[in-house]
Amino acid sequence: FPQITxxxxxxxxxxxxxxxxxxxxxxxxxxxxxxxxxxxxGKTYTRVQIQSLQKESAEADFQNVTASIxxxxxxxxxxxxxxxxxxxxxxxxMSQFQQHFDVxxxxxxxxxxxxxxxxxxxxxxxxxxxxLISAQNALRLALVKLNQAMGVISAPEYDVKEEFLVxxxxxxxxxxxxxxxxxxxxxxxxxxxxxxxxxxxxxxxKEYLPVLSGNAAYGYAGDDTTIDKAWNVGxxxxxxxxxxxxxxxxxxxxxxNLEVAEANEESLRQQIYLEVQSAWxxxxxxxxxxxxxxxxxxxxxxxxxxxxxxxxTGVGSSIEITDALIKHYNAKMTYITAxxxxxxxxxxxxxxxxxx
Numbered sequence: 001f002p003q004i005t006x007x008x009x010x011x012x013x014x015x016x017x018x019x020x021x022x023x024x025x026x027x028x029x030x031x032x033x034x035x036x037x038x039x040x041x042g043k044t045y046t047r048v049q050i051q052s053l054q055k056e057s058a059e060a061d062f063q064n065v066t067a068s069i070x071x072x073x074x075x076x077x078x079x080x081x082x083x084x085x086x087x088x089x090x091x092x093x094m095s096q097f098q099q100h101f102d103v104x105x106x107x108x109x110x111x112x113x114x115x116x117x118x119x120x121x122x123x124x125x126x127x128x129x130x131x132l133i134s135a136q137n138a139l140r141l142a143l144v145k146l147n148q149a150m151g152v153i154s155a156p157e158y159d160v161k162e163e164f165l166v167x168x169x170x171x172x173x174x175x176x177x178x179x180x181x182x183x184x185x186x187x188x189x190x191x192x193x194x195x196x197x198x199x200x201x202x203x204x205x206k207e208y209l210p211v212l213s214g215n216a217a218y219g220y221a222g223d224d225t226t227i228d229k230a231w232n233v234g235x236x237x238x239x240x241x242x243x244x245x246x247x248x249x250x251x252x253x254x255x256x257n258l259e260v261a262e263a264n265e266e267s268l269r270q271q272i273y274l275e276v277q278s279a280w281x282x283x284x285x286x287x288x289x290x291x292x293x294x295x296x297x298x299x300x301x302x303x304x305x306x307x308x309x310x311x312x313t314g315v316g317s318s319i320e321i322t323d324a325l326i327k328h329y330n331a332k333m334t335y336i337t338a339x340x341x342x343x344x345x346x347x348x349x350x351x352x353x354x355x356x
Contacts, residue, residue: 002036031219053196060189074347076149082340083142090135094128117318183354197258204250279349286342293335300331
């Protein structure tokens with residue numbers, strides 16, 4: 001596009017230092033200039049291409065930042081669900097230890113058990129109460145972190161939908177990696193930057209070439225009594241005969257930047273490979289732990305029921321119930337951890353393969 005400029009000037013000119021007397025006067029000037037590059041061997045077009053590529057790179061960077069924020073929110077959300085379920089388990093466990101304490105105390109009063117059973121049950125109940133306090137505090141902290149991840153630190157009280165998703169692996173590692181190389185915004189950004197740098201090398205080389213331009217101007221100048229109008233039209237061919245080797249160094253710098261971009265692209269591809277592999281393997285491992293955790297929880301519940309029955313009939317001991325309750329608690333916590341790890345790994349895999 002042509003370049004249009006307008007220049008306006010005003011001067012107050014005093015009397016000349018001569019033998020002739022003259023009074024001060026005002027001088028005005030206004031000029032409208034038009035400059036148009038006629039032919040520059042594609043320099044202007046290349047600059048436009050570079051700016052367009054940099055814009056696309058910036059947009060891809062924005063997509064990457066958005067994806068990172070989404071992943072952070074998901075991680076905080078699943079951590080909150082873990083804390084919520086952990087608190088529920090802690091409440092149930094304390095209630096179970098309370099029931100055992102009541103039974104042990106009743107048995108002691110009727111002479112069916114010793115004082116040590118009551119004392120042991122009371123200690124276990126206190127420990128369960130401490131675990132509940134810790135779980136409640138962890139839940140409050142998890143909510144704070146979730147609010148922070150969502151950017152609503154001072155949010156009013158709200159309900160959180162509790163939803164853990166569990167599904168078998170439905171994508172192979174090779175397919176996930178291929179999708180990542182195709183969709184990751186970081187790769188798109190790096191690719192656009194690399195093309196822009198290639199064009200920068202070409203642009204700097206073109207600085208050795210001349211530029212043909214045209215110009216036109218119209219204006220007037222004068223004082224309070226006389227105004228003179230003038231216009232001109234012309235063309236100019238500018239040759240960069242010597243620029244102090246700045247063009248050569250600019251070309252060398254652009255080449256070096258291009259080599260750095262190529263190295264960064266290869267490093268990024270390796271990083272993406274690692275991210276996809278880690279998320280894919282973590283997802284598969286967590287899913288297997290979920291399936292195993294279901295079995296462990298069921299077995300722990302059966303063991304707890306057997307221990308209670310044995311204690312109620314006077315066959316079992318208080319230690320059996322305590323051991324069964326602890327195993328039941330640990331089994332549920334292990335299952336909750338597996339659920340959390342699976343969903344976080346799923347979210348990480350979605351981010352790693354560029355799912356929007």
